[in-house]
Amino acid sequence: MAATTPRITAVDTYDIRFPTSRELDGSDAMNPDPDYSAAYLVLRTDADDGLEGHGFAFTIGRGNDVQVAAIDALRPHVIGRPVDALCADPGTLNRDLIGDSQLRWLGPEKGVMHMAIGAVVNAVWDLAAKRARKPLWQFLAEADPAWLVAQVDFRYIADALTPEQAFALLREGRVGAGRRAAHLRARGYPGYTTSPGWLGYGDEKLTRLARQAVADGFTQIKLKVGADLDDDLRRMRAARAAVGPDIRIAVDANQRWNVDEAITWTRALTPYDPYWIEEPTSPDDVLGHAAIRSAVAPVRVATGEHVQNRIVFKQLLQAGAIDVLQIDAARVGGVNENLAILLLAAHFGVPVCPHAGGVGLCELVQHLSMFDYVALTGTTENRVIEYVDHLHEHFLDPVTVRDGHYAAPATPGFSAAMRPESIAKYRYPDGSYWANATAAPDPHTKGAAA
């Protein structure tokens, strides 16, 4: 017998890790050996529609268990909520999670606890979009502007963007939305690829993959930099020779530098026309980014994948510290906070080029950019979604990239669901892959060998 008021009955969590460090996929100046991982959750209900909400935080290996524990700590806020009310207003749960008067101490609104909130909130949006039988981008694009405004927490950002200004942006964004949705379905949303540029790849592989990227229709690629300047100059020269002058080459230092180093290093690369310098220094350093930007122009400054919340993004925009804002679908407090960030970017006229890659980040973030195009800024000019061709095979509704463009998802939801067989295989430490993996000595037990 179905319950008369369907409720959330379970928040099941999973520690899922892929052994990507063995291939040097994803290697950069700060992250030499990531094992791309997901602290994954499934919201289950007692409705008779068979629908679940899926979400996850992305990590790069160790500590994924801590991230799972943080999601587990949110469970009492979610269990028992009526599904109709929850999906009609994810913003209430979002505020309740952020406002938990005890858990708040562990952030506030940053790091492990905030990513946990993002994972749970995103799972609710997945469920809400599935119930509406729309892919999330369409669910958002067709939502009432006043309702979208109510989904945003304006605390700490109202000095830069008021609810009234947000409403005006969204109302204006609806003009022509139907035409843009049709164009999106036909053509897709432009992407760029980081696949050629991992720091662990040799020059031959870099050159080959860069040429392949152009052949595949991409008009922008990205190179990881920051470990050794001579290497970077050589790799940048090789990449520029491979793709010619008309393809944009972004470079990404992954926070490797102090402010002065960032300026010196970026200027040294300027002869090869880098399109943007990404994460030149700490993601926390608003004033540092502003100093770098004014010193390295016309090279653009981009950051965001590690920016903890809307409050830091607000300041990056207020200080004129960035040319390109890089949202991440799984770093901040979920769709609600990313709505706030998209609105801030639109208000300040700064293009959003999402961070993606990892596990499932492409699958999630495409929906946010597509909403931005269809029903907020109305343009894809100077906007591209990062694309990395890794691990998509583990998702039930993987991204499709054709001719350098992300195809608009048609399946209802947030494209977050992993294949059950992938979960069974890569669940840590008891999935079949890890249970069978040779027990290697832990390289991080340093003292023992000293």
Add this chain to the structure above:
Amino acid sequence: MAATTPRITAVDTYDIRFPTSRELDGSDAMNPDPDYSAAYLVLRTDADDGLEGHGFAFTIGRGNDVQVAAIDALRPHVIGRPVDALCADPGTLNRDLIGDSQLRWLGPEKGVMHMAIGAVVNAVWDLAAKRARKPLWQFLAEADPAWLVAQVDFRYIADALTPEQAFALLREGRVGAGRRAAHLRARGYPGYTTSPGWLGYGDEKLTRLARQAVADGFTQIKLKVGADLDDDLRRMRAARAAVGPDIRIAVDANQRWNVDEAITWTRALTPYDPYWIEEPTSPDDVLGHAAIRSAVAPVRVATGEHVQNRIVFKQLLQAGAIDVLQIDAARVGGVNENLAILLLAAHFGVPVCPHAGGVGLCELVQHLSMFDYVALTGTTENRVIEYVDHLHEHFLDPVTVRDGHYAAPATPGFSAAMRPESIAKYRYPDGSYWANATAAPDPHTKGAAA
């Protein structure tokens, strides 16, 4: 038989929670019901000196288990380290923990993982000071300035403070240090008290405790504000009437406001001469604090207990956003990062008035201010350590406050060790207190009752 090279053999962790919410101790505008807690650890060695290193992260209840899990995730970095090398250079471990290429993703340098690093690093300093048979403040004050500089991670702050500048500050700070140490032992370090001002206390209790504070020798008290302006005006009036015009009354909004509200509200309180407004808005909002400071002068702006790391403190100083810098012993990455922050504050000429209270925060942070007085800034002018008279009875070397001053600790170490019987009683959920507590319904399971 003692090992020839003593090593760290265990990192034992404990989830300890005190039921403070039942008394409304610690209630403020954002934290109505804290259960002061510690994610506590003990470093054990196979040396034959019987010494242990104790440290903890402070939380306010729920999520303390997540914080313990984060400390557990650091264990492989610590187990097996040679004790001599570890204590001779805690900075190496500090850098290894911050630099873990996978755990770093969970911050970087913020939130749960960063507090875990702080807890472990502080435990190492506790052990190092015990082995040197000195209280930590003295251990630091008598350390070689060049060695202290080497303990600091200048990444992301070198644009504001170079190692050479830090060395010059420390070398100059040594002039007269012996005389100041003697004065400190005789007189202590000035404190101020928050005990009268919790938001949950009625006016009678506020007035009584404010008068008691003056009688006890304090020259500054603090009131929590931010829930209701009329209440705050009434409470501020009562407090001012109770203590007279010569006692400083700081007010603390615990991040309750947006920028505009902070300005309006603080100005409304100005007739009662608030000494500083603390945490007027998000701790992440450097530019917001700068705007508030310029609007509410001569009321001073103070913040820091939730400031995540040295990079944000650097910017608060660069932007001229604060008059008072409030370090916390257990929020950032431990003694090493607090050395960086004390040096930044000294370089910018901003007084440090630490946040304390909670569980054991007074015990820890007194050492840092005492070092600052004896061997860095050489002054206590406009400097006070927060004092709250809660939970000290659970520590083996509790703070002693006389005539409004913290007495200089004489016991070797960082005063971090909790009484074994307190751990046994308040360990959650299996300590004798919690095992016997009535199982109350969880007020945060909201959906179930909706």
